[in-house]
Amino acid sequence: MANIVQFENVGLRYGVGEETLCDVSFTLRSGQFYFLTGASGAGKTSLLRLLYLSQRPSRGIIRLFGEDAVILPRGRLPGFRRRIGVVFQDFRLIPHLSAADNIALPLRVAGMAESEIARAVREMLNWIGLAERAGARPATLSGGEQQRVAIARAVIARPELLVADEPTGNVDPAMAERLLHLFQSLHRLGTTVVMATHDWHLIERVPGAHHLHLEHGRLVDPDPPMPPPAEARASTIVRSGL
Amino acid sequence: MTRGAKVRETGAEARALDDGGGAHVMSWVIAIMLFLTLLAGAAGLATARAAGALDRQMAGRLTVQIVEGEAQRRDAAAAQVLAVLRTQSDVARATPVAQADLARMLQPWLGDDAEAAGLPVPALIDVDLTSDDSAAIARVRSAVTRASPAARVDAHATWLGPVGRLLDTAAWLAGAIILLMLAATTAVVMLAARAGLEAHRGTIEVIHMLGATDRQVARLFQRRIALDAGIGAVAGGVLAGGAILLIAGQVGALDSELLGGMRLGPVDMGALVALPFGFVLLAVVAARLAVLRQMRRML
Ligand SMILES: Nc1ncnc2c1ncn2[C@@H]1O[C@H](COP(=O)(O)OP(=O)(O)OP(=O)(O)O)[C@@H](O)[C@H]1O
Numbered sequence: 053m054a055n056i057v058q059f060e061n062v063g064l065r066y067g068v069g070e071e072t073l074c075d076v077s078f079t080l081r082s083g084q085f086y087f088l089t090g091a092s093g094a095g096k097t098s099l100l101r102l103l104y105l106s107q108r109p110s111r112g113i114i115r116l117f118g119e120d121a122v123i124l125p126r127g128r129l130p131g132f133r134r135r136i137g138v139v140f141q142d143f144r145l146i147p148h149l150s151a152a153d154n155i156a157l158p159l160r161v162a163g164m165a166e167s168e169i170a171r172a173v174r175e176m177l178n179w180i181g182l183a184e185r186a187g188a189r190p191a192t193l194s195g196g197e198q199q200r201v202a203i204a205r206a207v208i209a210r211p212e213l214l215v216a217d218e219p220t221g222n223v224d225p226a227m228a229e230r231l232l233h234l235f236q237s238l239h240r241l242g243t244t245v246v247m248a249t250h251d252w253h254l255i256e257r258v259p260g261a262h263h264l265h266l267e268h269g270r271l272v273d274p275d276p277p278m279p280p281p282a283e284a285r286a287s288t289i290v291r292s293g294l
Numbered sequence: 295m296t297r298g299a300k301v302r303e304t305g306a307e308a309r310a311l312d313d314g315g316g317a318h319v320m321s322w323v324i325a326i327m328l329f330l331t332l333l334a335g336a337a338g339l340a341t342a343r344a345a346g347a348l349d350r351q352m353a354g355r356l357t358v359q360i361v362e363g364e365a366q367r368r369d370a371a372a373a374q375v376l377a378v379l380r381t382q383s384d385v386a387r388a389t390p391v392a393q394a395d396l397a398r399m400l401q402p403w404l405g406d407d408a409e410a411a412g413l414p415v416p417a418l419i420d421v422d423l424t425s426d427d428s429a430a431i432a433r434v435r436s437a438v439t440r441a442s443p444a445a446r447v448d449a450h451a452t453w454l455g456p457v458g459r460l461l462d463t464a465a466w467l468a469g470a471i472i473l474l475m476l477a478a479t480t481a482v483v484m485l486a487a488r489a490g491l492e493a494h495r496g497t498i499e500v501i502h503m504l505g506a507t508d509r510q511v512a513r514l515f516q517r518r519i520a521l522d523a524g525i526g527a528v529a530g531g532v533l534a535g536g537a538i539l540l541i542a543g544q545v546g547a548l549d550s551e552l553l554g555g556m557r558l559g560p561v562d563m564g565a566l567v568a569l570p571f572g573f574v575l576l577a578v579v580a581a582r583l584a585v586l587r588q589m590r591r592m593l
């Protein structure tokens with residue numbers, strides 16, 4: 053199985069001060085499902101930002117789709133980004149576009165014909181159960197509905213790599229499960245999925261999923277394997293207090 | 295930070311980035327600057343035309359006056375001067391002004407039948423020279439005074455010269471104003487483009503992260519700015535056109551020989567019509583430069 057992503061001793065520092073990510077090394081294999089956990093501020097979003105090429109590391113090696121992503125010239129980044137779907141932690145829907153137009157964006161950017169786009173968007177809206185809200189602006193959607201639109205936008209172009217930053221953060225457990233099913237069906241089509249989450253229970257629901265855990269910007273073994281979130285936070289606080 | 299807070303932030307951003315959210319600075323800038331520039335341009339071009347027309351009227355033209363109280367002697371002197379003028383190689387044409395015409399011209403000031411009232415009316419001869427150099431004028435002047443000491447030669451250039459210089463100065467001033475307006479417009483349009491960019495910043499970042507190239511983003515933004523600028527150009531152009539037509543109508547109604555030269559030719563009209571397009575183009579180029587510069591700062 054090919055490696056789609058490879059991090060070697062990656063460090064990330066915002067400005068001066070301590071490194072937000074430190075000596076991060078891991079490999080993502082094509083077609084696998086990965087969970088990324090860690091306390092708030094542990095660096096999950098930062099790591100994902102490196103992954104979806106919104107940030108360059110301060111040091112280390114990142115290989116993406118078999119190429120060195122650190123020295124990739126700017127002109128080639130758009131081509132790489134189109135192979136990656138991103139669900140941003142804060143959604144980043146475009147406020148003056150309808151749900152349908154937001155979902156259509158990646159296809160428009162890729163230059164697909166409008167007739168094909170219309171069909172794909174309709175399919176997508178049905179998939180996320182928002183067909184009747186196609187014309188709604190993001191501000192008129194609930195948090196969970198916005199999240200579903202953001203997910204639809206991330207997956208509509210059938211990316212090779214799907215990066216989702218707490219995509220179930222705003223929804224009730226039932227909806228979280230429904231959304232997880234969306235990711236799983238995409239995963240079954242061959243997409244590599246990386247999902248940051250605080251919800252350790254989701255991990256049990258995806259058989260064969262891998263688990264990366266961040267603590268203070270370092271990857272550590274998720275140990276014990278499935279500690280309840282409250283306990284994980286407590287141990288982090290204890291450690292940072294030392 | 296709680297999830298809920300982030301959702302509300304997204305909602306606030308929505309209103310800030312909405313199309314109606316004051317992103318139409320460009321329309322206003324273009325409308326106002328275009329209006330002022332078109333007026334200055336029309337005034338400048340018309341003045342330059344008037345100066346040109348005046349120059350052509352003055353160049354190489356003289357008026358010979360024979361001031362003589364006694365009508366018979368006056369007419370004899372006038373005939374003699376006319377005969378001398380017509381032998382001069384510098385003179386293209388010498389035309390006596392008919393006494394009847396002169397009487398009509400003087401009528402408002404002197405009343406009917408000035409001559410009968412014993413008021414001395416001079417004889418006038420209009421002279422067109424073959425060239426407008428001062429040597430020719432001097433030669434004609436000396437020939438005329440030799441023929442009749444009562445004759446006085448007035449070169450039009452001498453007494454209309456100050457008017458011509460005034461018109462020239464006004465035209466140059468209008469040109470300078472236009473250049474300053476263009477410089478100011480460029481600066482303000484650059485600022486408006488940056489303001490527009492700021493208003494659409496969130497959108498641009500998202501589209502960028504979805505894999506859009508710099509040129510794609512630039513094209514999107516240019517289209518947006520072109521639309522805003524186009525609206526401004528139409529508004530400013532229509533207002534300025536109306537004002538120019540109004541003033542042109544009023545100038546035409548004056549029936550003044552001097553202001554009558556203030557007429558815009560097809561070339562002038564073409565230049566004025568090209569201005570709005572130039573302004574929109576300027577806005578689009580400014581927008582492109584601004585967005586590409588910001589894009590290069592993003593990864
Ligand atoms: N752009 C930035 N500039 C400076 N510091 C940053 C920036 N982004 C994140 N940080 C800091 O880096 C650390 C890790 O932030 P990050 O957003 O990666 O955490 P996270 O694990 O995603 O947290 P959460 O679960 O709350 O989303 C935090 O201390 C944060 O303050």
Ligand SMILES: [Mg+2]
Nearest residue numbers: 096097141217
């Ligand atoms: Mg985060």
